Amino acid sequence: MAQNKEYAIETIGLSKAFKDWWGRTKVLAVDDLELKINYNEVYGLLGPNGSGKSTTIKMLLSLLRPTKGVSFVLGGRSDDPKISTRIGFLPEESYLYKYLSARETLKFYGDLFGLPSKVLNMRIDSLLDMVGLSSMANRPVGTFSKGMARRIGLAQALINDPDLLILDEPTSGLDPIGTRQIKDLIASLAKRGKTILMCSHLLSDVEDVCDRIGILYGGKMQTEGYVSDLLRRNDEQQITTSPLSESAISQIREIVEKEKASISIGSPMDSLENLFMRIVEKAQMQNQETSGAVSTTNIGNFLSDDNSQDVLDRLVSADIKPIQDDSFSSEVEKVEPLETPDNSLLNQLSSKSVSIEPVTEITEAPDKNDTQESSSENDKVDTDLLKNLMKGPDEPEGESKELDNG
């Protein structure tokens, strides 16, 4: 069966039946799944327990053999061992050798990729710093808390600077700081041209970071689409303002009532996640001691590379496809790198996940993609130029992001 190289991940009629000792099919964990994930997309696979998320991932990683159907990853068959050099995988729990220290663990996995020791040591330092475990680098992983083990699990998934990152329940067992860090990291990696498939049942996590989601139930895809499209409520509008006087509020009420529309006015509430983050950040500013992981905002340099970060950031955050096909146009546009995180956007996304009072004014919230449209257009010129400058004469266009790996 020929694969379509347009997609980072593609499954065709993928099915998996679990059988009993007598070979009788007992559970159809995945049923005729047609999954298509574009390059440079953050895709969230959602579903309740036992819906087939992990089974799908395991088939993509050749840990399970499909009963029927076929899957392609990064332009090759998923059972091709060469493909695994470009994949990073974080399983649902951090399955690590307990007797190895954090540094030894990363060294072990890095060695399997045949990385030169200089590069590997640099990456290990960078990743340990990124996941906030530098001070515990020589402690055996077996003594780590679940959250700390999760962090080292994530670091091992990134040791090869993968093009495709498969994350199974990435935030499970993590504290809110870790959760936020992982979400920030996913966003940063996506900006740098990585494709990410994450599966989770923590809806707020998926909502915050994913471009597109698919909801599985009973091994079948129930619905699939862009997060913004699926969540937008077209029957209501939202306006956000700074504090208004009583008279102004009355006037707005009158205007809305004239339009014969209903209105609800109140002060927006901050999310618990933001409140928690503020308190912890404050404690860290005061240099209070902790034996746990330390929150950092660093992203491993090698993941983005490197000195000319601005240029390469734009380069790798461009829409990269292995085959330039006119019939294909990605509907996903990446958020361009900012000097400081876009907290307002994050706050808005986060606030959806908690119960809040109706906001003061109602208007249509600006779409994540829409806000970047103009700058994206401008950058696209630079990207194309840079891509042409930096790729070799015979190099396929899809490989241009390899430059990022240094």
Next chain:
Amino acid sequence: MANIWTIAKNTIAQIFRMKIALVVILLLAVLLPLLSVIVVGDGTLIGKLQTFSSYGMSLMSLLLCILTIAISCYTLNSDFQDKIVYTVLTKPLLRYQYLLGKFFGILTVNLILLSIFSVMIFAFTVYLPRFTKATDKEIQQADNEFFTSRISMTSHVDTEKIKTQAREKLQKLIESDAPILEGKSRSSVLNALIGSIAMKEKTVEPGAVKKWNFKNVFPKDSSKPLYIRFSFRTVSDTPDNSVYSRWIVGDLSDTDSGKLPDTPIYDSNLRKDVVDTVREIQVPADTIAKDGHLDIAMQNMYYNGVTVIAEKVELLYKSDSFAVNYFRGVALIFIRLIFLTALGVSLSTWLSFPVAIMVCLMVYATGSINGFILDSFSYLSHTAAMYYSLIVKPIIFILPKFDGKYNPTPMIVDGETITWFFLGSSFFFTAIVKSCLIFLYGMFVFKNREIAKITLHN
């Protein structure tokens, strides 16, 4: 190759953190020095040396075999149980590389431990005479019979001749319609007759002389003496539990015609030996004929008044040093460990830890009594020829041989040479052919199995 070594290094780290490994290391580190102090043997220096080396090597071999079985079955299973394979096998690592990494990791540990403890035993053995009060004679005896490496030859027994004689006797019994045949199968009577004739070949009546012939006796160093090793049994008790005998050694082929040989003849004169005890007679090497022929004649003195059974008369001559022979003995133990590692890793690809370890222990046990099993099944070959050759024979072939001449301990204890040829052939058949077959089967299973497989119950 780099990937295999990465897995191997990690396996080594894993093993040295296992409690069973620490227990084995500790036991050997404590027991070997202790043994060197407490063993006394029969009170003589050679007795002490033989007892210590026998216990030491057996203990080392046993504990390392058990450790190998345990770790080879555990390491793969624990990776599956802890689901570490999910992260390891999603890296650019082929499954055969993973298995080979495990195999070589365990083998490296074996090599390290075997080297340490075999050197320890060697050192204790070599230094034992210095810390033991012994007479010069005892020291001389230890040098000649223990700190040496001697080729052992046994007199050729013509089994075909014995079988022919047995068949002729059976035929006579059938013709005379002897009552002894009633209710018995012919094969059982034939076997009994063969046993009886073979036993008769070993017996020496009072006053009679028994002769053994040896061919192709070519010692490297003709200045070093030859040794005749024997032990007596008697059909009834004797005074002092001893037997008087006289031994004549040399080229006796033409003595019947009254012609003396060119080479000297050795005469032991009258000697008294305790029954059921292994004894050695030292004979000059110039008694061997130029064509490598040597005869040994023994007279059971008439005044013993009892028939003597001369068990396994052996001719020994020095061929190598003790150290080289000891090294070959240790190499034989290493071959066992290679086989057991391959077996444990291979079985763990499809069996859970308790089942895999049980099968491994069974194979180890059957390997240790391989000779007995072979004898048992050879009887089966007469009655169930097809079943034997198609099913039993291949299984017996794949079973390892750890007993008899494949067990180096008695060889080292007796100062007998383990030849390079034997070591090489043993390595080829056990460590290469059998281990590879078993390991390839494991690789085939592992390549085709689903790593995250779930089998549902009901």
